[in-house]
Amino acid sequence: MGFYIFGEAYLWAFEYFLAPGNGDRNLNYPADHARTRYLQLAAKEPRVKVDPIVFDSWRNATYPPGHLGDFLRIVDEAVETAVPDLWLKTRNLLGKLGVRTADARVVKRAFDNFSKGVPDGVGASLSEVIEAGWKYARAKRELLDVDDPNFEGLNELMLKSIEVSEYLLKVQTEC
Amino acid sequence: MLNADEIIAALKIPRGRGDPMLTVVPAPELDSLASRGGASIDLRLGRWFRSFKQTAVESFSLVGPFPGQPATRPSRTRQHFVPFGTKFVLHPGRFVLGATLEWLRLSSRLTGHVTGKSSLGRHGLIIETAAGIHPGFSGCLTLELANVGEVPLEIYPGMQICQIFFHRTKNASALAPGSLSGSRKPILRDPVADAIFRKLRAA
Numbered sequence: 372m373g374f375y376i377f378g379e380a381y382l383w384a385f386e387y388f389l390a391p392g393n394g395d396r397n398l399n400y401p402a403d404h405a406r407t408r409y410l411q412l413a414a415k416e417p418r419v420k421v422d423p424i425v426f427d428s429w430r431n432a433t434y435p436p437g438h439l440g441d442f443l444r445i446v447d448e449a450v451e452t453a454v455p456d457l458w459l460k461t462r463n464l465l466g467k468l469g470v471r472t473a474d475a476r477v478v479k480r481a482f483d484n485f486s487k488g489v490p491d492g493v494g495a496s497l498s499e500v501i502e503a504g505w506k507y508a509r510a511k512r513e514l515l516d517v518d519d520p521n522f523e524g525l526n527e528l529m530l531k532s533i534e535v536s537e538y539l540l541k542v543q544t545e546c
Numbered sequence: 547m548l549n550a551d552e553i554i555a556a557l558k559i560p561r562g563r564g565d566p567m568l569t570v571v572p573a574p575e576l577d578s579l580a581s582r583g584g585a586s587i588d589l590r591l592g593r594w595f596r597s598f599k600q601t602a603v604e605s606f607s608l609v610g611p612f613p614g615q616p617a618t619r620p621s622r623t624r625q626h627f628v629p630f631g632t633k634f635v636l637h638p639g640r641f642v643l644g645a646t647l648e649w650l651r652l653s654s655r656l657t658g659h660v661t662g663k664s665s666l667g668r669h670g671l672i673i674e675t676a677a678g679i680h681p682g683f684s685g686c687l688t689l690e691l692a693n694v695g696e697v698p699l700e701i702y703p704g705m706q707i708c709q710i711f712f713h714r715t716k717n718a719s720a721l722a723p724g725s726l727s728g729s730r731k732p733i734l735r736d737p738v739a740d741a742i743f744r745k746l747r748a749a
Contacts, residue, residue: 488684488726489651492571524726531649531686531730534593535572538647538704541630 374413375465378473380502382410382425383509391428396443401450402432409454416462417472422509473498481532482506488524490531494539504529548712549585556656556712568712569651588663590647591707592686594731595626595634597642609739612747623734633700636671636693643732645686647704651728654681654719658712660689666707670695673708681715685728 373381389403396402401409407429414421432447434440473496481491481503491500504525508514514522548556554576556567574587598621611617623643628634636642652658657680662673674690689708693699701707739747 485726487565487569487651488728489569490571490649492569492573492649521726524728527685527728527730528726531571531728534730535649538572538630 372461372465374410375462375472376470377498378502379419379421380473380498380505382414382419382421383505385410386425387515391430394430394433396432396434398443401447404429404431405447405451408451409458412455413458416458471496471498473502478502478506484532485525485528488528490528490535492532492535494536495532496536497533500529500532500536503532547585548714550579550583553585553587553712554580565653567653567656569649571649572647574648586661586709586711588706588709589660589687591689591701591703591705592645592647592730593628593630593703595628595642595644596623596732596734597626597640598623608737609743609747610737620734620736625731628703630703633702635698635700636691637698638670638693638696641690641692643734644689644691644701644707645730645732646689646707647686649684649686649728649730650679650710651684652679652681652712655715656712657681657715658683658710660687660708660710662708663706669699670697671699671701679710686730688732688734 377384385407392403394402394404400406407426411421411426434443477491477495477499480493481495481500484491485503485507491503495503508522508525511521513519514525516522553568557570557573557576559566570587579587601621603619603621605618606620607618626634634642650658657678659679660674660677662671666673670693672692672694674688677687679687687708687710691701
């Protein structure tokens, strides 16, 4: 669902927040490298161009010894079998519910506005603003560092863009 | 000072020449501006406020700390988020910081000044008067709102709160690109004395 709604930005957030680690198998989720594989699979349909660096550094999971390790292998294999069908069903369900995916033209427009130091002012969805923000931060590598003085500035532009979208939605709905 | 037609022209992206002289987000209603024929843009009140708490602090230095002396403490403040459709009540004698809903970006060739709206001022709401906006400014404007009237005043995010006039600057140099400096909330910085004042104090 996260990938469906936030598209490429979800992949960047996944890499940024989870950060490729030592490959230890977390008991609460499928193995990290397997999760990246599922996301790559999801990115093929609908086709999303993904920066390969997002998937570069993930390592295969190290399973604990003994029965727990065997159990986790079986679980991972079952999940892997189910994922393609699950992704198809998720897409269909969210599509039927009218959940919007990001419009690349709006993302480009918001990105261009951020480059000029102004928020997007015509109305963009949450996913479009977030994707544009991630694109801008990655284009200016230093903005991935929270200590960079421009990091807060980009946050402000993104949050203001969302606020303006809410304002426009209310004004256009109520007029 | 720019007239309505010049403000409208400043908001437009020049053909093949990069950024407009003026950006206002969300954009003002140009038809209304043109038909009114004035020389300013009305700005709306934003959703973030910063109020000052009652304090036992004896006083606060508006020139910053002096060497060898303890710094004075400003009043403690509290941030408020007020959703659209709800009100903020400003009581008589109280003062609060607000911000414009609009994010402005002025090019290096433009400056501005903000004034309150007389229709609000006549009911006791005083808004920062004749505040200068420097060329290259980017962000929401911090507003100093005070109720000098006799009754509590209801103010609402989204209402028209002030107006901004624009002037051209001569022989302006281009702005350095790539800096993201604006804020969408009211800004409250500690004051700092300039070098000449420090010399006067030390003399």
